[in-house]
Amino acid sequence: MAARFIVEADGGSRGNPGPAGYGAVVRDGDTGQIIAEAAEFIGHATNNVAEYKGLIAGLKAARELDPDASVDVRMDSKLVVEQMSGRWKIKHPDMQPLAAEARTILPRGRVTYTWIPRERNKDADRLANEAMDAGKAGRQWEPRKPAAAKAVATAVVAEPPLETAAPKAGWAAEADLGTPTTFVLLRHGETPLTPQKRFSGSGGTDPELSERGRWQAERAAEALAARGSIQAVVASPMRRTRQTAEIVAARLGLEVRYEDGLREVDFGAWEGLTFAEVQERHPDDLAAWLGSAKAKPTGSTESFTTLTHRAGVARDKILARYPGKTVLVVSHVSPIKTLVRLALGAPPDALYRMELSAAALCAVQYYADGNASLRLLNDTSHLR
Template identity: 45%
Template sequence: MSRTSTSRGWGGDVAATTLVLVRHGVTKHTAAKAFSGGLGGDNPPLTQEGREQALLTAKWLEPLAPSVSTVVTSPVLRAFETGEIVAGALGAQLVEEPGFAEIEFGEWEGLTFGEVAQRHPEEMKEWMGATEVAPPGGESFDSAQVRVLDGLERVLEAHTGETVVVTSHVSPIKLLVAHALGTPIGGVFNMELSPASATVVSFFSDGRASMRLFNGLPPARDHFAATTF
């Protein structure tokens, strides 16, 4: 089976590069609803529950195996471990893309949302009101968007016309969705992604993009078995 797909768009046949964006499974911070950033943070591994979530999602994605040769992963441990599990299930190679790492949360790392709101209410209010504002010692959504889109361009260039699974984090996945939909990135505060969920976005060579699925979860395996991305 060919790994290159085309879609008849408004301008004729165009190459479609489809990203299956998988959020990592849970860690100790996920379970506590705490801020957990990229390589500059605590960098916790998946818990046993997180590994089980990743394995269930990997099995859900198995019907895609004939069309997926590569799983691209954030280098952050929890996403990398999720990527290893998914790549193993699909028989795909695993490669790192640093652009898809989670936002750095600086001084908020390891604190819960409620703790930050209580201890730093003004900083939290400013952060939620402007995407150019970063947590103290951390990274803003605006700056993160630049590296996430740089990573996207590298993936699209290397895998034009292919289906690629990407294991990443809440913030990069939301930024990719906002980019695909052409919406302001402030919309990231209005999206919710479950651990080990799958979001599917196609990028076309004529510049269009299409979101095919958002926050999908097992056990709806028939969706993937019956759908051609």
């Protein structure tokens, strides 16, 4: 399922027209948690222009997190809400192109508009004022350092940074920060494509577990039952992860909750091919993909940059739902490596330096101060 976001946006002008800025936040539609922020000083403009620019920034931020998301826009500008809902005409020439741009960001059927009173739009209003204060000081607004369990905030929505909240160096994990939330990360068992090392993402045939893959899932279930600490199970909705999660959850007596952000990357035209076959058929695209996290496989809509953001959102949703718990997260090679990379604060190319076997276990602990600690990587001892 595609994500559901709430966008709150606002804009202001000190003089109307005068020095102006906007602010926008994106919230997770289930938890209400802020997962992205944007703000900018835009120079001399009116309140209405600033409000429209805030709307555009909020919609772009939501699109960057999940281009298939549905969005509920909430603003205290009745003018913008009524005009974008199609109930009022847009007569002012300064606002017509802005409204047209806003309509192109996401399909109309996936965006709704709701008026809210100003007191319920405090976060966007705060960001707009921060942007105007920054402009008064002769600089642009910069995002605050992200807090624990919050995804990246960025002022330049069209070019998001690759990183979400990275851990600090040092001994913070030794401090008394309460019970950490632990992710026990389990890669799904083998499918018929796994031994052949073929690309198998979310855009392919969605293969099921092989006989050996089921055996691997059962061994993982026994090991995790012996561990005795798993309190919840969350999994990618793809067939191989569903089957793995259901085998383990049945052994543990738990229900499985599915999170779309944990699915594998869409490998486009590379689905079902070996690395050598991709190198022969799409050498330039493969070289670009290996050289940049922003590059996409041939015919795919996803890069590792896109994955980083949606995996970070999925992580934050799980952290918000299960604070202080030990959660089994059943996913795929790329999302698990991404979560490990983010926990370490490692660069994007670290993905190519990790080995992750079928049905392997990793473990990451997340602390209240925003730090993360890698506890286990590619453990396959239960398969011996």
